[in-house]
Amino acid sequence: MNNLFAQLSKLYAWAARTASYLQSPFLLLVRLYWGFQIAQNGWGKLHNLERVTSFFASLGLPAPGPTATFVATFEFVGGILLFLGLGSRLIALMLSVDMLVAYIAGDREALLSFFSDPNKFAAAAPFVFLMAALIILIFGPGLFALDTLVERWIIQRGWLKR
Numbered sequence: 470m471n472n473l474f475a476q477l478s479k480l481y482a483w484a485a486r487t488a489s490y491l492q493s494p495f496l497l498l499v500r501l502y503w504g505f506q507i508a509q510n511g512w513g514k515l516h517n518l519e520r521v522t523s524f525f526a527s528l529g530l531p532a533p534g535p536t537a538t539f540v541a542t543f544e545f546v547g548g549i550l551l552f553l554g555l556g557s558r559l560i561a562l563m564l565s566v567d568m569l570v571a572y573i574a575g576d577r578e579a580l581l582s583f584f585s586d587p588n589k590f591a592a593a594a595p596f597v598f599l600m601a602a603l604i605i606l607i608f609g610p611g612l613f614a615l616d617t618l619v620e621r622w623i624i625q626r627g628w629l630k631r
Contacts, residue, residue, distance in 0.1 A: 515545055
């Protein structure tokens with residue numbers, strides 16, 4: 470029995486090491502794909518500001534013109550920064566708030582169905598952007614990010630102790 474337990478422990482340790490090794494490539498893929506998608510979404514909004522402004526006005530959002538411009542610019546620039554892995558956690562936090570506001574203002578019914586009908590919540594437009602932002606917010610950008618290079622540079626200069 471102890472031998473079986475030892476073998477299972479070794480197998481589990483190997484699986485955990487393998488999963489940890491795959492974390493940075495996974496985070497890189499999430500950042501690259503969803504950063505590009507968010508930037509593209511913002512770019513599309515920037516080129517259709519009139520339509521986005523009227524949509525925001527129909528939702529009853531305050532100052533729909535400046536709000537549309539801010540959201541479009543933030544999604545475009547934030548998507549690029551997320552793609553590069555620069556300021557990743559801050560951008561991910563702001564994107565999470567952006568997507569929660571999109572749920573509240575644009576699809577409140579889907580948001581309120583989080584527990585009663587999770588499929589409706591997951592099918593809403595902001596869902597995948599929110600999940601991608603939460604993954605980066607919680608786990609960070611990974612090793613393959615400008616954030617990592619900047620942190621190493623700051624530590625080498627002695628400006629930050631690890």
